[in-house]
Amino acid sequence: MSCASIPAISAASPSKSLVSAASHSASKSRFARCACESCGLWLCLFRIGGFQLVVTTICNAGTVAEPKTVSVAEPLLLKAVRGEDVERPPVWLMRQAGRYMKAGLCIHGYCVHSYQAICEKHPSFRERSENVDLVVEISLQPWNVFKPDGVILFSDILTPLSGMNIPFDIVKGKGPVIFNPLRTNADVDQVRQFDPMESVPYVGEALTILRKEVNNEAAVLGFVGAPFTLASYVVEGGSSKHFSKIKRLAFSQPNVLHALLQKFTTSMAKYIQYQADNGAQAVQIFDSWATELSPVDFEEFSLPYLKQIVDTVKQTHPDLPLILYASGSGGLLERLALTGVDVVSLDWTVDMAEGRRRLGPDVAVQGNVDPGVLFGSKEFITNRINDTVRKAGRGKHILNLGHGIVVGTPEENVAHFFEVAKGIQY
Amino acid sequence: MSCASIPAISAASPSKSLVSAASHSASKSRFARCACESCGLWLCLFRIGGFQLVVTTICNAGTVAEPKTVSVAEPLLLKAVRGEDVERPPVWLMRQAGRYMKAGLCIHGYCVHSYQAICEKHPSFRERSENVDLVVEISLQPWNVFKPDGVILFSDILTPLSGMNIPFDIVKGKGPVIFNPLRTNADVDQVRQFDPMESVPYVGEALTILRKEVNNEAAVLGFVGAPFTLASYVVEGGSSKHFSKIKRLAFSQPNVLHALLQKFTTSMAKYIQYQADNGAQAVQIFDSWATELSPVDFEEFSLPYLKQIVDTVKQTHPDLPLILYASGSGGLLERLALTGVDVVSLDWTVDMAEGRRRLGPDVAVQGNVDPGVLFGSKEFITNRINDTVRKAGRGKHILNLGHGIVVGTPEENVAHFFEVAKGIQY
Numbered sequence: 061m062s063c064a065s066i067p068a069i070s071a072a073s074p075s076k077s078l079v080s081a082a083s084h085s086a087s088k089s090r091f092a093r094c095a096c097e098s099c100g101l102w103l104c105l106f107r108i109g110g111f112q113l114v115v116t117t118i119c120n121a122g123t124v125a126e127p128k129t130v131s132v133a134e135p136l137l138l139k140a141v142r143g144e145d146v147e148r149p150p151v152w153l154m155r156q157a158g159r160y161m162k163a164g165l166c167i168h169g170y171c172v173h174s175y176q177a178i179c180e181k182h183p184s185f186r187e188r189s190e191n192v193d194l195v196v197e198i199s200l201q202p203w204n205v206f207k208p209d210g211v212i213l214f215s216d217i218l219t220p221l222s223g224m225n226i227p228f229d230i231v232k233g234k235g236p237v238i239f240n241p242l243r244t245n246a247d248v249d250q251v252r253q254f255d256p257m258e259s260v261p262y263v264g265e266a267l268t269i270l271r272k273e274v275n276n277e278a279a280v281l282g283f284v285g286a287p288f289t290l291a292s293y294v295v296e297g298g299s300s301k302h303f304s305k306i307k308r309l310a311f312s313q314p315n316v317l318h319a320l321l322q323k324f325t326t327s328m329a330k331y332i333q334y335q336a337d338n339g340a341q342a343v344q345i346f347d348s349w350a351t352e353l354s355p356v357d358f359e360e361f362s363l364p365y366l367k368q369i370v371d372t373v374k375q376t377h378p379d380l381p382l383i384l385y386a387s388g389s390g391g392l393l394e395r396l397a398l399t400g401v402d403v404v405s406l407d408w409t410v411d412m413a414e415g416r417r418r419l420g421p422d423v424a425v426q427g428n429v430d431p432g433v434l435f436g437s438k439e440f441i442t443n444r445i446n447d448t449v450r451k452a453g454r455g456k457h458i459l460n461l462g463h464g465i466v467v468g469t470p471e472e473n474v475a476h477f478f479e480v481a482k483g484i485q486y
Numbered sequence: 487m488s489c490a491s492i493p494a495i496s497a498a499s500p501s502k503s504l505v506s507a508a509s510h511s512a513s514k515s516r517f518a519r520c521a522c523e524s525c526g527l528w529l530c531l532f533r534i535g536g537f538q539l540v541v542t543t544i545c546n547a548g549t550v551a552e553p554k555t556v557s558v559a560e561p562l563l564l565k566a567v568r569g570e571d572v573e574r575p576p577v578w579l580m581r582q583a584g585r586y587m588k589a590g591l592c593i594h595g596y597c598v599h600s601y602q603a604i605c606e607k608h609p610s611f612r613e614r615s616e617n618v619d620l621v622v623e624i625s626l627q628p629w630n631v632f633k634p635d636g637v638i639l640f641s642d643i644l645t646p647l648s649g650m651n652i653p654f655d656i657v658k659g660k661g662p663v664i665f666n667p668l669r670t671n672a673d674v675d676q677v678r679q680f681d682p683m684e685s686v687p688y689v690g691e692a693l694t695i696l697r698k699e700v701n702n703e704a705a706v707l708g709f710v711g712a713p714f715t716l717a718s719y720v721v722e723g724g725s726s727k728h729f730s731k732i733k734r735l736a737f738s739q740p741n742v743l744h745a746l747l748q749k750f751t752t753s754m755a756k757y758i759q760y761q762a763d764n765g766a767q768a769v770q771i772f773d774s775w776a777t778e779l780s781p782v783d784f785e786e787f788s789l790p791y792l793k794q795i796v797d798t799v800k801q802t803h804p805d806l807p808l809i810l811y812a813s814g815s816g817g818l819l820e821r822l823a824l825t826g827v828d829v830v831s832l833d834w835t836v837d838m839a840e841g842r843r844r845l846g847p848d849v850a851v852q853g854n855v856d857p858g859v860l861f862g863s864k865e866f867i868t869n870r871i872n873d874t875v876r877k878a879g880r881g882k883h884i885l886n887l888g889h890g891i892v893v894g895t896p897e898e899n900v901a902h903f904f905e906v907a908k909g910i911q912y
Contacts, residue, residue: 302894307858311858388816409814
């Protein structure tokens with residue numbers, strides 16, 4: 061089959077003719093291929109979630125991709141976390157799926173199913189993150205384009221809230237909105253324990269599909285929000301600049317906050333177990349706002365709950381790597397290691413060599429290239445990657461950014477990042 | 487003179503009758519007093535800037551405040567910085583003058599000249615910060631109410647920009663706006679070196695008045711923005727979330743940024759000298775956004791310029807204490823000390839004891855109570871102050887917040903903070 065008949069199509073309106081051109085071969089398997097007449101390269105067509113067709117990768121040497129069985133090989137990321145001898149650090153990028161991907165899958169001028177196009181058709185973030193087909197499609201976009209060593213579920217740390225009787229939405233241009241912020245004992249009493257199978261079955265289904273699609277060529281990653289970070293949203297009523305409402309609560313009625321944190325702790329431990337049972341091969345805990353706390357307050361309002369989550373999960377899933385991320389953690393590093401997680405994800409405000417030294421040899425590190433580096437020249441990006449990898453030392457390092465990719469990041473620089481990263485040899 | 491005739495007046499409309507009631511004694515000196523009939527306490531009336539009258543402090547034991555001559559006593563803050571034996575740490579609060587002061591000077595129900603009232607009459611931030619009378623009045627508001635050990639000039643780090651041929655404004659609800667952001671060599675060529683005496687004479691005049699009014703009962707503090715932080719505003723065009731424009735410049739055309747940083751460096755060194763020559767007894771350098779840089783980038787784009795400023799100022803003003811503040815500096819602490827400043831101002835994300843240890847004994851520390859603590863209970867505030875002072879150890883410590891006071895902070899808690907702080911005995 062040739063692609064000659066495929067017209068140039070925009071990201072916003074996937075062309076019917078592309079679908080028909082490929083459908084004869086795609087209808088029987090999940091894959092098809094066609095040749096680009098302008099350069100002769102083969103493009104793969106990949107069916108996912110019902111009848112959607114997505115142009116994915118340039119097929120090597122024109123090989124037809126065939127339906128997969130789960131590979132027995134173990135993902136590089138898992139080996140690296142365990143400290144096994146690996147040839148290079150695995151690499152993925154926080155927020156690799158989603159907003160920054162302007163063009164989505166554009167190969168040789170053909171763009172289909174960009175994240176932006178999906179947003180136009182499904183403007184509700186909650187729909188995009190709670191519909192199995194969409195979750196899978198969006199999670200796989202960076203996988204199809206960049207082949208990272210980790211494929212993280214497209215979701216949000218707030219996704220469990222509805223199932224805990226905390227109604228919320230994520231509003232474009234505004235961010236999370238908690239309809240009835242929680243600030244009293246009575247409010248906290250209304251919070252239900254989370255039953256993932258009942259409340260978010262689409263997460264389990266999506267992880268199961270992702271696991272099959274990614275086929276152990278990369279690790280499928282789940283994630284949850286940490287108790288303090290979740291509490292900050294539900295007490296503040298959404299995003300916050302100064303966190304004065306949760307601090308008012310913490311510093312005047314700590315028992316109310318502790319009751320809320322305990323509910324999130326029990327629920328998130330269960331959620332991690334559920335994600336692992338359904339395909340997640342590692343789970344990252346985002347305590348994004350932990351560093352709004354003084355170290356002494358972190359020791360009261362975050363650390364014990366993180367530790368409780370790790371202890372609970374390790375009882376049932378002793379081999380599941382847990383990764384902890386907190387931005388701005390230069391004053392907290394040693395305390396992050398006390399949680400018992402396997403990997404501490406460093407933000408870019410800490411020098412990798414110093415972070416490694418402060419964390420000690422037992423903990424693996426993730427990070428920590430400044431997302432702003434991706435706005436620099438390709439030469440600069442290359443040098444910074446090499447510098448980071450050198451400072452992290454051989455093994456027990458997952459190369460990543462120190463924070464999520466920023467909207468507006470040039471995608472060619474993201475491609476360059478992965479190209480350099482995957483070309484590293486220790 | 488009695489205050490019996492003074493009606494209850496709102497902050498927004500200072501009453502004429504208050505002015506007349508006091509004017510007969512105020513007309514000949516800068517001070518007058520009147521007794522509050524409801525409680526018998528004496529209130530001071532203080533004339534400043536032409537014919538404005540401000541109710542200031544409750545006079546101790548009814549003593550009439552008289553026009554001052556500069557006291558020979560040295561402010562506690564200066565002694566503490568030098569490591570002299572002091573009985574307690576000096577205390578002031580970042581952003582103590584300005585927005586958070588809702589009620590301004592309200593004593594026994596009489597409120598006049600609150601910051602909000604001043605904003606209503608003078609809605610332009612630039613006017614408020616570039617008019618000698620207003621600068622003095624606003625700078626003295628916290629002094630009159632809380633008697634801190636440091637009285638910082640009401641100004642903005644961007645104030646010098648106009649004099650450097652960088653037009654800007656500070657817009658309510660939006661923040662700083664740079665009308666023509668600088669991003670090229672040609673843009674940087676247009677930047678003029680700063681001549682403070684020519685461009686901001688009101689700063690010198692205000693400092694001179696403040697010095698006289700504060701009368702060595704507290705240290706008068708000047709401040710400037712650090713080169714990288716100033717550059718971030720003028721390259722981004724204002725405030726920024728991700729600093730992607732200045733990072734694009736730094737990481738692809740570093741020479742353009744270095745040229746801009748050098749201009750700010752020369753200008754800010756001169757500005758510090760000017761402030762000191764006109765009355766500032768210590769100067770704080772705000773490198774608020776330095777910690778957006780990775781440590782390795784801080785070493786290129788901030789540290790050498792800070793060091794150059796310190797070296798230049800020390801040549802002419804070897805005894806002028808220089809304080810350096812950078813928020814989120816947990817990954818940078820050791821490097822901040824390398825600038826040669828006398829005091830490092832710690833934010834609250836670093837434990838005071840650990841910060842002290844990492845900085846070493848030669849550097850004084852400032853900070854570092856979480857501004858969110860001021861939303862807590864009075865008992866919590868007391869405990870946190872004591873904990874911070876204990877961790878800082880005796881001497882070489884200026885008690886302060888780890889960041890500016892947050893708008894919305896209960897003023898009674900600010901009063902409590904000062905009361906507890908000033909009651910400390912090492």
